[in-house]
Amino acid sequence: MSTTRPLNVGLIGLGTVGSQVAERMLSWGPQLSRRAGVELCLKRVLVRDLTKRRSIEVAADLLTTDPSAILDDRSIEVVIEVAGGDEPMRSYIERAILAGKHVITANKVVMAKHGPELLDQAAGKNVDVYFEAAVGGGIPLISTFRMDLQANKIERVSAVINGTTNYVLGRMASGSTMTDAIREAQEAGYAEADPTDDIGGFDAAYKLAILGSIAYEIKVRPDEIYREGIEGVEPVDFRYARELGFAIKLIAHTQRHPGRVEARVHPAMIPLDHPLARVEGAENAVFVEGDLVGQVLLVGQGAGGRPTASAVVGDLIDLARSIRRGVQSRPSFSFDDRIGVIPIGEVKTRAYYRIRVDDRAGVLAAIGQVFAEEGVSISSFIQKDAWSHDQTAELVVTTHPSLDASLQRARERMAQLEPVRTVSSFLRVF
Numbered sequence: 153m154s155t156t157r158p159l160n161v162g163l164i165g166l167g168t169v170g171s172q173v174a175e176r177m178l179s180w181g182p183q184l185s186r187r188a189g190v191e192l193c194l195k196r197v198l199v200r201d202l203t204k205r206r207s208i209e210v211a212a213d214l215l216t217t218d219p220s221a222i223l224d225d226r227s228i229e230v231v232i233e234v235a236g237g238d239e240p241m242r243s244y245i246e247r248a249i250l251a252g253k254h255v256i257t258a259n260k261v262v263m264a265k266h267g268p269e270l271l272d273q274a275a276g277k278n279v280d281v282y283f284e285a286a287v288g289g290g291i292p293l294i295s296t297f298r299m300d301l302q303a304n305k306i307e308r309v310s311a312v313i314n315g316t317t318n319y320v321l322g323r324m325a326s327g328s329t330m331t332d333a334i335r336e337a338q339e340a341g342y343a344e345a346d347p348t349d350d351i352g353g354f355d356a357a358y359k360l361a362i363l364g365s366i367a368y369e370i371k372v373r374p375d376e377i378y379r380e381g382i383e384g385v386e387p388v389d390f391r392y393a394r395e396l397g398f399a400i401k402l403i404a405h406t407q408r409h410p411g412r413v414e415a416r417v418h419p420a421m422i423p424l425d426h427p428l429a430r431v432e433g434a435e436n437a438v439f440v441e442g443d444l445v446g447q448v449l450l451v452g453q454g455a456g457g458r459p460t461a462s463a464v465v466g467d468l469i470d471l472a473r474s475i476r477r478g479v480q481s482r483p484s485f486s487f488d489d490r491i492g493v494i495p496i497g498e499v500k501t502r503a504y505y506r507i508r509v510d511d512r513a514g515v516l517a518a519i520g521q522v523f524a525e526e527g528v529s530i531s532s533f534i535q536k537d538a539w540s541h542d543q544t545a546e547l548v549v550t551t552h553p554s555l556d557a558s559l560q561r562a563r564e565r566m567a568q569l570e571p572v573r574t575v576s577s578f579l580r581v582f
Contacts, residue, residue: 158191159472162222164198164244165235166206169258172461173234175208188472196222223247232464233257242266249273256467258285258460264358268371268487282467287359288436290459291452297366304442306367308407313359315434316343316350317382317402322432325390342434352381353402356417360404364415368408370491372415378496380418389577392548393421399429403582414494420582421504497557502581504550507566508573511538511545515571526562528554544573550581
């Protein structure tokens with residue numbers, strides 16, 4: 153191992169991920185230092201409460217509630233931020249960069265909203281920002297794009313990148329209600345007490361913003377991504393999906409088009425033989441298509457303290473090696489401001505509708521006419537169930553690829569037809 157001076161590290165956050173990072177640095181120090189080629193020294197840890205009981209023992213003199221103890225300490229060369237949230241973490245990361253410190257972060261919100269600007273600032277200060285843990289947890293995504301696939305023109309990226317929703321949808325596929333499935337996810341430690349970010353697709357949109365920006369070297373903002381959560385999916389949809397040869401997943405998808413890209417997050421029916429359809433439980437998977445390499449599938453644990461800490465400490469080792477050699481081992485980022493995101497209405501996709509109607513003559517013709525007038529071609533049109541107690545029936549319709557705007561107009565117009573009780577479900581077909 154090198155005889156150079158230790159590399160001092162400041163850690164912001166000592167929660168689920170921070171505790172795992174600190175534990176690995178403190179208990180596995182010699183092994184990590186040997187791999188890094190330089191001694192790694194955890195010099196200071198920023199916490200909110202000095203008196204809080206923690207899952208690991210950290211010496212009291214390492215803990216501080218003052219951000220300046222890390223950000224203004226010239227001896228600290230690397231800042232690891234794993235506290236999460238937008239502010240004040242964005243400001244802390246910016247302060248660290250402007251102070252000439254390298255940064256490693258697991259913060260998907262900051263990197264999705266402010267990543268390009270922070271990376272530009274880092275380039276100007278000749279320091280690095282590593283953020284492997286911000287997207288896929290333990291799955292090596294950013295390094296794959298920056299290093300292994302850098303010779304490729306990335307055509308599309310499709311992913312299951314939220315373990316909570318994948319777990320919930322999996323339980324619903326087995327017959328659970330969404331309420332019960334969320335409770336099970338919480339009890340298993342996959343879902344937060346307030347699961348809104350996951351169930352509503354916000355978490356997946358943040359991650360897709362980062363992935364899209366890196367894959368295409370453009371600035372994809374979270375608010376430019378079409379986002380739809382899984383709240384409208386019902387257990388019966390899984391039964392119909394299986395009959396049609398599909399699974400239901402929350403899909404994050406981005407695809408290159410001439411001069412623009414599409415970027416969308418929503419529940420979708422996906423063919424049972426597609427690799428993403430086989431992602432189970434809280435696993436994550438990213439399916440990449442490049443012009444030279446073809447199709448690549450990356451699968452692993454995308455959430456939790458241990459997988460995320462694995463990515464953070466891996467980034468630290470990689471960064472330490474670069475610092476020791478006096479080089480930046482990974483190519484810097486550049487972003488093309490001329491390429492924008494296509495509005496969802498202009499995206500072409502297939503769709504699945506589940507419609508509750510009065511069980512009487514002429515209904516199919518009326519619905520068919522709506523589709524015809526919107527220029528939507530029907531792929532299948534099936535009456536699934538009829539109920540004698542209220543004289544209603546359930547129709548399942550799938551379409552050929554059409555503009556999303558046309559599919560949505562057809563949905564709105566059908567809901568206004570006199571014999572239609574409700575358009576119970578609308579899912580895009582991947």
